[in-house]
Amino acid sequence: xxxxxxxxxxxxxxxxxxxxxxxxxxxxxxxxxxxxxxxxxxxxxxxxxxxxxxxxxxxxxxxxxxxxxxxxxxxxxxxxxxxxxxxxxxxxxxxxxxxxxxxxxxxxxxxxxxxxxxxxxxxxxxx
Numbered sequence: 599x600x601x602x603x604x605x606x607x608x609x610x611x612x613x614x615x616x617x618x619x620x621x622x623x624x625x626x627x628x629x630x631x632x633x634x635x636x637x638x639x640x641x642x643x644x645x646x647x648x649x650x651x652x653x654x655x656x657x658x659x660x661x662x663x664x665x666x667x668x669x670x671x672x673x674x675x676x677x678x679x680x681x682x683x684x685x686x687x688x689x690x691x692x693x694x695x696x697x698x699x700x701x702x703x704x705x706x707x708x709x710x711x712x713x714x715x716x717x718x719x720x721x722x723x724x725x
Contacts, residue, residue, distance in 0.1 A: 603679045603714075605629065605670060607704075611696055616654045618661045618700050620670075620678055630668055632661035654696040658703025665709055677710035 604624055610617040617633035634640060634653045639660060643653050665678075685697055705711050 605678045607678050607680045607685075607701075607711075609685050609697060609700065611654075616657045616696060616700070618657050620661070620665060629670060630661055630664040632657045632664060651695045651699040654699035655703045658700035659707055661700070662704050662707035662709045665704075666707075677712040678704070679712050679714050681714040 604622060606621050606623055608619045608621055610619075615634045617631065617635065619631045620629045621627070622629050632639070634643065634657055639653075639656055643656060680701055682694065682697065682701075686694055701711055701713075
């Protein structure tokens with residue numbers, strides 16, 4: 599039996615910025631987004647030339663609030679799906695700190711997260 603992955607978390611991480619989107623795969627549209635580029639978020643952070651895990655945590659918290667406003671924090675089909683391996687391999691990052699910061703911020707703010715990992719990694723940092 600296949601699991602319906604309606605809502606999926608997509609991340610765009612550069613050295614300077616972090617952007618997180620929740621995509622509705624049925625409609626192909628972005629349901630909620632948060633980014634460290636936004637003035638309201640950028641002004642509260644002291645990133646300087648690089649964006650760290652603290653900035654990723656703030657982006658995750660803002661995304662969680664926006665998902666609650668949309669009323670989809672639980673997600674249809676069980677929750678918001680995250681494929682950690684895909685997100686890491688997409689940009690070739692060896693450090694998962696920013697990705698886990700976003701995922702943990704979403705979890706801590708009441709968003710139901712479903713991790714889609716083939717290889718379960720036991721070294722998950724908890725923030």
